[in-house]
Amino acid sequence: MPRILVAVLGLLLASAGPARALEIFACEPEWAALAAELGGPDVEVFAATTARQDPHQIQARPALIARMRAADLVVCTGAELEAGWLPVLLRQGANPRVQPGTPGYFEAASVVVMKEVPTRLDRADGDVHAAGNPHIHTDPRNLLPVARALGERLARLDPAHAEAHGLRQAGFLARLEPAIGAWERMAAPLRGVGVAVQHRNWVYMLDWLGMTEEAAIEPKPGVPPGAGHMARLVEDLPARKVRLILSAAYQDGRPSQVLAERTGARAVVLPFTVGGSEGAGDLFGLYEDTIRRLLAAHAGG
């Protein structure tokens, strides 16, 4: 019995003291990648989801609860993207350091100017988010304010390594800013190209690259297309001069392919986030690979 008590006390103490490396629980791979860029060896990052998983539909798995318990910082998109699972993890994770409102809880959407903030809230409009379209990371310019705010947060939570966090943040921004310019030049031929999207999760990227969203395969966000809607799209896409049909690596690509075959537009599967394709190994690879795929499809079409 005394030995068990000692073991339990040991566990308690181990959990009470600050971990050497800041433990970061990232809801999506893009924020895991950003946290790793900014935190370097001073953080240990856990990505709750992969690029193959729809971030709207994640199960509050036991392993995620255990990770939530250990986290010093939770980095998520916010804007209700994780409404179906994050609240359960936060409540069952029994970790007061990362509750909303504490320094250990960070929502990327809170520092970004949101698009498509609905003027009316009605579930008849599909899976709409009151705070706006949550897929902010598809435009790398949104990473700038997020990286600044997240870097500050890391320095605040881990003052012993504040200088190193600051240096890494400056280094990351110094690499990202010119890279954005380079991507924009690279993507110049895409300007004005009309696209159809499977789910409306590309608005930020399309705005960045000057492309126009002419149609969505989902008639309403989160609602799969019926036969009637697909038939309308087959007529609409050529009329609207849609060249490309975009879907994400985690989505079922079949509706896009069917449409592509019937309309002559090209179906493009984009990585959507870090790990969504072989080229998208990190944030820089993500945007470069995305633009390469768009360019290849555009040139081929």
Add this chain to the structure above:
Amino acid sequence: MMMPRLLTAAFLGLVALPARAEESGLQGVRQEVARMRADYEARIQDLEKRLVQAETRSTSADSKADEARKTAEQAADRAKGAKPPESASGFNPSIAVVLNGTATAMKRDPGIYRVPGFALGDEAKPLERGLALGESEVTFSASVDQALYGALTLAYSRENTVAVEEAFLQSTALPWGFTLKGGRFKSGIGYLNEQHAHTWDFADAPLPYLLMLNGAYADDGAQLRWLAPTRMFVELGAEGFRGAAHPAGGAAAKGMGANSVFAHVGDDIGKGGEWGAWRLGVSELWTRTEERKTNSDNDTFAGRDRLTVVDATYKWAPDGNFAERHLKLQGEYFHQQETGRFNELRDETTRQGYYAQAVWQFMPRWRAGARYDRVWADDVSADLAETTLDPQGHVASRQSLMLDYSTSEFGRFRLQGNLDRSGDKTDQQVIFQYTVSLGAHGAHPY
């Protein structure tokens, strides 16, 4: 460096300019300007040359553009921050409404439902026949303050009344992985016990829950949970209850009639749960009863019950992506021992049961499932022969198939067929059920 000094000179010259202009008038200014122009012409040319050189080395245009973008972003951030505060109603609790109803075709009248060997609580019966409102409920929930969370669930019950299903406070700021809960709530024993009926995969409760726990164990009490600081999910919990709910009754032991402990473990298999995720649990519920009325108040029991539940859950989806297709396997085993006096007769009885089910989402919105339930009571002593507790060799079992279609995350229609051999006669049941959620987006536990 030459450049800073030149710039300083130019700056000083410009600052000095107005003073001189006043002294010598317009003509003087013109002369002065002409002189200065000549004077600086050479230097400016020199500067321009250097500027061109500098430009080829650095991408000054890029940095200017970025500067502008940064300023714009900061302005936008400030604009965001300057949003007017929401009105006081912003502090209202979030409201989630669940509407549920059934249309059931069955031969037997649920009003005279009997299962030999089991003393049934008032909720332990099949669904209402024909058209009926099911377990519809409304939940209000919000953070109380920085340390507490609170929730109230009012549910419609079969007797056409509204009952407080849950009303509890929960700590959110305890250290070391502890969570304390108090009020009325569903016990953490088993797997399904804690989940609200609208999240079930079948329209009715599995037989072990129905026959041994009167649906589910919910009572007034307190709960302490501890989540271990391990990579694997390990959770321990203990509860103390009033003892007012079946199989307890009458709030024995001065209103402290039930206790429980439970342990849950679980983990992912593969990165991001690509090969699935599992959870196992063991629970124990002890209840004391001074006077428990069952069987339309015709039977009375006083004594103790000890219930052991073992539960296992496994969920899998290709790549761990639940959007398209996924599989859920779930099963629980119940073992109940009862000691006391049943209608003043010596009662030492044992009951057991289990259910196992599989649900497969074969395409978005469509799921199919199968479930098998089996519950039985061991033979009783001669004292109890011919009473409610005498199983007379009866084994209660049920086979169910279901198909459901979701209009969205918030609406579901289900068709279920049961071959029900739980009562004293075999019954074929067809159930159509709707379940919709309004209001706050519910987040469901694993």
